Amino acid sequence: MTTTIRVVLADDHAVVRRGLAGLLESTDDLEVVGLAKDGSEAVELVREHRPDVAVMDLQMPVVDGVAATRAIVDEQLGTEVLVLTSFSDHARIDAAIEAGAVGYLLKDAEPEALLDGIRAVARGESPLDPRAARRLLSRAARPGDVTATADTAALSPREAEVLRLVVEGLLNKQIAGRLGITERTVKAHLTSAYQRIGVADRTQAALWVQRNGLDARGD
Template sequence: MTELIRVVLADDHDVVRRGLAGLIESTDDLEVVGVARDGREAVELVREHRPHVAVMDLQMPVLDGVEATRAIVDGDTGTEVLVLTSFSDHARIDAAIEAGAVGYLLKDAEPEALLDGIRAVARGESPFDPRAARRLLTRAARSEGAGPPAASTLSPREAEVLRLVVDGLLNKQIAGRLGITERTVKAHLTSAYQRIGVADRTQAALWVQRHDLDAPGG
């Protein structure tokens, strides 16, 4: 029997929490193991239950979603964070990605898109809402036309990981090649995606080839 994907939800609105919990529990492959009203509760529930995925709102009391994400990632529980927020939260979204979130979806997404996003995170993928991804691509294009290329914003390690993606290596293989954990590889990839304005490995590989990323950092 396939293991259920365990999920912790974090949102400060009762209606949203109940709606999300009901949606997830209506599936055969997902289960809610904890529901948090603020970031601190989310961190505690993740430590207790060690779910596969934490679905994280960003604007919450006590501890916001960005700091909660950072605490979960630093806690090395094996839990991946999927941000679920509003389209206007650009600054917080960027901060959450920097803190280690592996993807983000918008609260007005179709229910099935959210469920698929949770499943994608559990598989080791990085789902991004198409509208938000388009914004990242537009922003990256503008930054390339107005100043230094986006490649210059990549850290040497992010550039190295991207080059290995182009070589066709999977996350596990990249981790072995570089002597780091798969979780660290995912964190580098997610950060790199955000910096260069792409949403997945295919777009990242095309970007690297287009920008001739030969040397560390660009």
């Protein structure tokens, strides 16, 4: 039996909101439970409906998407935030990740990429658009974000390969297809890699790769 993923959509453009809602409602497993035209409404709708995922634009009036993301995360409402924004929002993308967004996609992505991204977030993954991921990796590293030592960096060749594909922005399903392994095996490799390099999620892993490179020693 398919589990329905409940979603709140936040965007200040009515046409975009309605278009996204129509796209999500055309599927069997995604349900739109609220539409918000600004960050303040987004937070209120998340408080009311406790959806699985909030799809958040960043540049909105009243309260922007960064502040709304921070409020949702800080209140521990059980909702994960997926940023959907334009590529020009570099500073806001960085700020949204710092505020607790678990992934981000760009508005010119293919519709199926957005649907898969929402599903990935609901599964506990962190979808990253490849272009936006490169932006994240190119920003100046701040001390203390992610740490690694020679002992924790001994990745196996397969773990290193999986991490490289994460940095490219591929989801677990796509990585499995690329490598000819199961999605469950991908998750196992990621869990092991995160433990080895001392990170908790895809974003931290991507930053670690940028700062430290990939050490394929080990298995």
